[in-house]
Amino acid sequence: MPAHQVKNSDQASDGRSRSPPPACRAGAEGEEMTEKETDPLARFGLDSIGLRWTLKDIAAKRSWIINQQHVAQLIDLGLVEMREDIPYLTIAGQNTVWRN
Numbered sequence: 001m002p003a004h005q006v007k008n009s010d011q012a013s014d015g016r017s018r019s020p021p022p023a024c025r026a027g028a029e030g031e032e033m034t035e036k037e038t039d040p041l042a043r044f045g046l047d048s049i050g051l052r053w054t055l056k057d058i059a060a061k062r063s064w065i066i067n068q069q070h071v072a073q074l075i076d077l078g079l080v081e082m083r084e085d086i087p088y089l090t091i092a093g094q095n096t097v098w099r100n
Contacts, residue, residue: 038076055097058087
């Protein structure tokens with residue numbers, strides 16, 4: 001490299017661009033889409049906050065505070081099941097409630 005040229009940090013020593021390979025860029029974007037697709041509550045927008053709290057109330061056995069309307073929605077989604085009139089989380093419900 002001639003002394004008067006300044007090396008760009010985005011260029012390799014041979015002058016080519018150092019951007020990550022397309023597969024790496026696609027992987028990061030794909031992960032975000034996969035998370036949205038696998039989250040059963042994502043389609044509910046802000047209502048998903050209340051649904052998550054209901055899942056946490058069920059997990060903590062706080063039966064006096066559980067929103068019964070949410071329980072019906074969560075049963076339809078397969079996240080909660082009723083046993084002897086007591087709501088319990090399914091495996092899918094456990095995975096959803098403890099997701100970040």
